Amino acid sequence: MRLKDKVVLITGAGSGIGKSTALLFAKEGAKVVVNDLSEAHGKETVEEIQEQGGEAVFLQADVTIASDVKEMVQRALERYKKIDVLFNNAGISGVGALHETSEELWDRVVDVNLKGVFLPSKYVLPHMIERQEGCIINMSSCVAELGLMKRAVYSATKGAVLSLTKAMQVDYAPYNIRVNALLPGTILTPFVENYLRNAYEDYDEALETIKKRQLSGKLGTPADVAQAALFLASDESKFMMGSPLYIDGGATFGKMA
Ligand code: NAP
Numbered sequence: 169m170r171l172k173d174k175v176v177l178i179t180g181a182g183s184g185i186g187k188s189t190a191l192l193f194a195k196e197g198a199k200v201v202v203n204d205l206s207e208a209h210g211k212e213t214v215e216e217i218q219e220q221g222g223e224a225v226f227l228q229a230d231v232t233i234a235s236d237v238k239e240m241v242q243r244a245l246e247r248y249k250k251i252d253v254l255f256n257n258a259g260i261s262g263v264g265a266l267h268e269t270s271e272e273l274w275d276r277v278v279d280v281n282l283k284g285v286f287l288p289s290k291y292v293l294p295h296m297i298e299r300q301e302g303c304i305i306n307m308s309s310c311v312a313e314l315g316l317m318k319r320a321v322y323s324a325t326k327g328a329v330l331s332l333t334k335a336m337q338v339d340y341a342p343y344n345i346r347v348n349a350l351l352p353g354t355i356l357t358p359f360v361e362n363y364l365r366n367a368y369e370d371y372d373e374a375l376e377t378i379k380k381r382q383l384s385g386k387l388g389t390p391a392d393v394a395q396a397a398l399f400l401a402s403d404e405s406k407f408m409m410g411s412p413l414y415i416d417g418g419a420t421f422g423k424m425a
Pocket of ligand 1: 209352355
């Protein structure tokens, strides 16, 4: 029970990495506030947590809308009285080289991936500052560190999330609040499945191609990232501050040829 009695708010927890993390955190004793845009997906996560004997509530909010996020944080605090861990996980893909990226796609990806870290943090931090305690995990990506084809706006947002993580850590260290970032490589989730279907003609061929980016020769699983998030959320990582944590099968620092 590495998170016994901790209250955790996870954005985008209706699918993929967020869902897997919500299930794992609940098994480890956390009370989980499950946020998602989709009510059906968010409620499914809560039901699965309850089926395994855990405690969770679904709070619908669009992380790009300040009034939604403010209300979500207020309701979480009313229910559980505290928030120990905020996992800013919600994110969307954006495929294209810069000149191929529409202004609309640019704005939406920046909004979800960057404002979606800003707003939940903005409304949770006053509470953490008051308690002089807290842990924030921001979802970046290994594309923050390496150039990847046709990922202009997506890479820009994930690089910004990594920089923001470091800036936040400096500002909130005096309040005993840790802020770290996760940098996954390619993890097989609905997000990547959609990307492969939209960006390539042949799904299976695309899957084989992207597996080769990893030294492991395999893609990661949501559970791989959830385990890393658990480490960052628990006191075991208490000396980690403002740090990137890579879960990428060697994609960032290794090269096969
Ligand atoms: P996913 O399966 O698509 O899950 C993302 C979740 O975020 C979805 O449930 C989605 O809800 C939710 N969401 C999207 N926009 C939202 C908004 N405005 N407000 C609230 N929730 C919103 O994706 P994933 O692969 O687990 O990705 C999770 C995070 O990891 C993202 O930040 C992604 O960039 C990052 N990441 C993923 C990979 C990878 O390879 N999978 C690698 C590095 C980083 P709806 O389904 O209702 O839209």
